[in-house]
Structures are given as structure tokens and as C-alpha cells.
Amino acid sequence: MPVQTRSERFASPVHGDHPEVTGREAVWKLSPVEKLRELIDGPLDGAPYAITSTDAVGATVEWVDRDHALIGTAGTPEDRAAANAWTNFEKALHIRLEGDAGTLTVTRDGLGATPRAAHTVISAAKGATGLVVIDSRGDAKLTENLEIVLEADANLTVVTVQEWSDSALHLASQFARVGHGASLKHILVTLGGEVVRVNPSTHLAEAGAEAELFGVYFADAGQHLEQQVYVNHDAAHTRSRVTYKGALNGDGARTVWIGDVLIGRDATGTDTYEQNRNLVLSDGTRADSIPNLEIETGDIEGAGHASATGRFDDEQLFYLQARGIHEDEARRLVVLGFLGEIVQKIGEPTLEAHLLEALENELAAAR
Numbered sequence: 308m309p310v311q312t313r314s315e316r317f318a319s320p321v322h323g324d325h326p327e328v329t330g331r332e333a334v335w336k337l338s339p340v341e342k343l344r345e346l347i348d349g350p351l352d353g354a355p356y357a358i359t360s361t362d363a364v365g366a367t368v369e370w371v372d373r374d375h376a377l378i379g380t381a382g383t384p385e386d387r388a389a390a391n392a393w394t395n396f397e398k399a400l401h402i403r404l405e406g407d408a409g410t411l412t413v414t415r416d417g418l419g420a421t422p423r424a425a426h427t428v429i430s431a432a433k434g435a436t437g438l439v440v441i442d443s444r445g446d447a448k449l450t451e452n453l454e455i456v457l458e459a460d461a462n463l464t465v466v467t468v469q470e471w472s473d474s475a476l477h478l479a480s481q482f483a484r485v486g487h488g489a490s491l492k493h494i495l496v497t498l499g500g501e502v503v504r505v506n507p508s509t510h511l512a513e514a515g516a517e518a519e520l521f522g523v524y525f526a527d528a529g530q531h532l533e534q535q536v537y538v539n540h541d542a543a544h545t546r547s548r549v550t551y552k553g554a555l556n557g558d559g560a561r562t563v564w565i566g567d568v569l570i571g572r573d574a575t576g577t578d579t580y581e582q583n584r585n586l587v588l589s590d591g592t593r594a595d596s597i598p599n600l601e602i603e604t605g606d607i608e609g610a611g612h613a614s615a616t617g618r619f620d621d622e623q624l625f626y627l628q629a630r631g632i633h634e635d636e637a638r639r640l641v642v643l644g645f646l647g648e649i650v651q652k653i654g655e656p657t658l659e660a661h662l663l664e665a666l667e668n669e670l671a672a673a674r
Contacts, residue, residue, distance in 0.1 A: 313569045313601055314539060318383040322348075322394040325387035334386050337563045337595055339531055342502050346450040346478050347388045351424035353395040358413055365408030365437065370398040377401070377428050381454035382482025382508055389480040392450040395424035402429045404463065408437030410655055417445035425451035431461035431489075438464040438655060444499075447475045455483035457491055459513070464492040466653055470665065471500035479505040487513035494653055495522040495551075497532050498665055504533040504563075511538070511545035511574075520549045522564075523649035523662075525669045526592070528557025535565040538581070540574040549581035552649050554642060556669075558591035566598045570607060578608040585616040586645055639670055 310316055319325060328347050330340040340347070360368045371378075378399055384390040402411065408431075429439055435458070457463055471477060477500050485491050497503050509518045524532045538547045553562050564583045585594040598612035619641060632640070643666060650662045 313537065313567045314571070316385045318385045320379070320384055320390055320393040322387060322390040325390050328387050334535065338504060338533060339502055343388065343476060343478060345422050346448060346476060347391060349422055351391060351395040351422050351450065353397040353424040355398050355400070356415065356418055356423065356425070358400070358415055360414070361410070361412045363409045363411035363437065365404055365406040365435065366411040367403045368411070368413065369401055371401045372398060375399060375401065375428070377430055377454065377456055378426070381456050381484040382480070382510070384452065384480060386480070388450045388478045389452055392424040392426065392452055396426040399426040399428055402427070402439055403432070404430070404435045404437040404439070405432040406435060408435060410438045410440070412440040412442055414442045415444070418447040418449060420446055420448060422448045423450070425449060427451065428454045428456065429465060430456040431458060431463045433458040434460045436462045438466070440655070440658060441465075441467045442470070443468060443477070444470050446472050447477060449476070450478040453479060453481040455481070455491065455493075457483070457485045457489040459487040459489060461486070461489045463490070464494070464654065466494045466496065466658070467505070468662070469497040469500055469503050469505065471503065473499065473501060475500040475503070477503045477505070481505065481507040483507070483509040483518070485509065485511050485513070485516040485518055488515040490517040492519045492652070493521070494649070495534060496650070496662060497524040498669065500530070502531045506535040506537070508537040509539065509547070511540050511547065512542055514542045514544050516542060517546045520547070521649050521652050522551035523646050524553040524562060525646070525666060526553065526555045526560040526562050527669070527672070529559045531561045533563035536581070537567045538569070538579065540568070540570045540577045540579060542574060544576040545574060546578045548579070550649065551583045552585075552646055553594070554586045554588055554646060555592035555594055556588035560592040563595045564597070566612065568600050568610070568612070570602045570604060570610060572603045575604055575606040576608055577610065580609070580611045582613040584645075586642065587616065587618050588642070642670055643667070
């Protein structure tokens, strides 16, 4: 029987429980499977790896055992690569926020060319507030799972930044469970790597839960950047907003965005909207954008989705050029304005400035 609803997908943390990947499956048909084969099926190093972290008054960072109580509370792998990571990790990195935790940045740099498995848990105590940045750089062949658990009335921002080296391979499943009255802002930034596929999944599990999911990405020649986003409205009076924006430049630049929103039978009063926008800067690129909306109750506040992929708006360019701005500079301003809207959602000036500079460098290389 084919899966009838998004919530009915098979899930298991055991690698062998998942069927072998052929590339024809719905969740893999737009991915370069053969480039990722060693992460999907190969042996993985699951040992703890080197990290650096900043100080934050209300935050702790520690490695915990596989039997930690929070592991598995936010989600379960729905694909073979995520299950391979879950099967092979030895310890999980646990980031705990309590009270007004401030800003915590965890940096991973130079994981190397050995295929790795990783598991991270970010938990926010009842009423806690804070911002957590996972900053990934350098070489890597990594498949991992990230769990985000928000207790009642917590308010958390999680930013994951992928600035890997040009040859890096990265597969990630990111699960979030948002409790009663809690609010999650999740921001995904992907600027580096040969193949980067990050799939965020958010479960609005209790009444009054809210989630804002943002993403920004820039694909260069030969890069494959993919996001499969899922928001599960499972409780009454929940709210979500999903906005992803990307730019593509160079022969073979490829992006994939799939957005699934499920409004469950008990999710009365739901308010949701998702959108994806892609800006094509050259010939030879391809952007797949597939929004999906599934509604199982008629008693909702509102629901909608949108998708658009195209080149520069000629009217915007004309407006700027008519005011004496050179065409190249006008294009730069349009692209930065388009992508910078997402970066400015982070709320941390130093990181925002760094990412805007990185986008400037991407544009400079594209000329």
C-alpha cells in the first residue's frame, strides 16, 4: 500500500530495517544517490569529534551516552542514511538551555575525509530562551541526526550553518518537538559542500506551539543543495511559517526544496503558510521546488503555500539603473536584498555580518 499521509512514513532508528536505496524512492529520486552511497550504507566512525563552543551563562555542552532520556524524543529516522547515523553513533552531543541562556555557538571544523556518524540533542527547559548556532566548516563526510526539544513556553532560535569545503558530503535529519506554548525559530544556511542534504522536521505537538522555519542557500557550479522540510501540526491552535530562499549560479548548480505541511485531525485553529523562492543567475542550473499541503480538518485559521523560480526582475534592475547605479552593482544589490532578508532573521549581528560577507563573496565569484 502506498503511504496515504505524510505522517505514515516508515521510521526506524535501525539501519537494516530500511530497504536498500535505489534512487527511485520518493525521498531519494532528486538526490545524487551514488555520490552518497558510503554515507547511506558504508561503515561510519561514530566516536565523539572535536568541537569548540562559546560561553553562555544558561547553557551546558556535554557528551552523553546513547541511553540518555532525551534521545529519540523529537523524532525517528525516516530514511536509510539517517538510520545509519543513528545505528553507529557512540555518544551524543547534548546542548542544554535554562533560563535566559543567551547565545551559544558550537563550531565543527575539519572532520576529515573519514565517513562519520553524529547525533546532537538541543533541549530548552520550561520557559527558557536562547540562541544556538551550529557552525560547520572544513572537510567532512558526515551523516547525522539533530534533535531539538522545547519544553512548555520555551523560546529558542537554532541556526545551522553549512560552510563546508567544496568536496564535503553532508546528510542531516533535524527533528524538533515543540511543547505547549513554546516557540521555535529554525534557520538553515547552506553555502558550501559538494552535496549537502538537510531535512528539517518540526512537530507542533501541543496546543499553542509555534514554529518559524527559514532557509537561505547559494549553489555554485556542480553543487547539489537539498532541503526537505516537514511541519506536522498535531495539536490545536498551532502556527507555522516556512520561508526558504536560494540562488543558483554556474553550470550544474542544483537545488532541491520539498515542503510538506500536515494539518492533523486534532489541529483545529491552525495557521500555516510555506513558500520557496529561487533566483537563477546563469544558464545551466536547475531548481526543483515542490510545496505540499495536507489538511485533515476543516476548522483552521488559514493555510497556503507558494513557489517561484526565475531570473532577475527587470523592473527592479531598471529602477536602480535609472538612478545611476551600474548594472553589475544593481544585480548585486538585488541578490543581497533577496537573500539578506533571511539572514537578518537570525538576530545576532556578528553572525549576520559574516554571512552577508560570505554571500558577497559568492556573488563576486559569480561575475
